[in-house]
Amino acid sequence: MNLEQELRERSGAKCELCSASENLKVYEVPPTSTRGVDGSLLTCETCLDQIENPDHTDAKPLALFK
């Protein structure tokens, strides 16, 4: 069984963060000193995009008008 299959089994084929069931990807949590299933999670594209791009998540405004 490969990593993705193991994670699918663990999560019930759902995003482990928001429970979405589509566009699921394996995310190896950096720094990747813990490898394999323990160091990874199954997540959807929406979550992944925001994890990797802090600009897309920021609660603070990205720019302010004077």
Place this chain on the structure above:
Amino acid sequence: MPNHWRCLNDSMWSEFRAVQTIAWRMLSRLKSEEWPQGLLDMLYLDNETLKWAQATGEGIDESEKIIHRDVNGVVLETGDSVVLIKDLKVKGSSMVAKQGTAVRRISLDPENSEYIEGKVGPTQIVIITKYVKKLS
């Protein structure tokens, strides 16, 4: 889209450390709002998991971040390899770490920007950043 992350309300209780780690990081990123700070206050991580979660510097203001730099001012990260630029006596032992020794997969002292750790031979030692040069 901070509201997307209200999902962490449930998923932060996952038994899996990778999920806990990302929940902690995302809540830390959003903690200027009230609800993520509230969840963060409830989220308990064991020491090892907390260290992992903190390893990317998430949730720390740039000005508070401890940055480790080598002799040339190059930023060092966990997992980097460095080379010693002079012979270093290892305190409390007769061992000398020789100039030119490569130290692979270093880790950073989270509290002191002058200290990194790495293995020289079989021994884990603390090395002062001004005596190392990053290997690219």
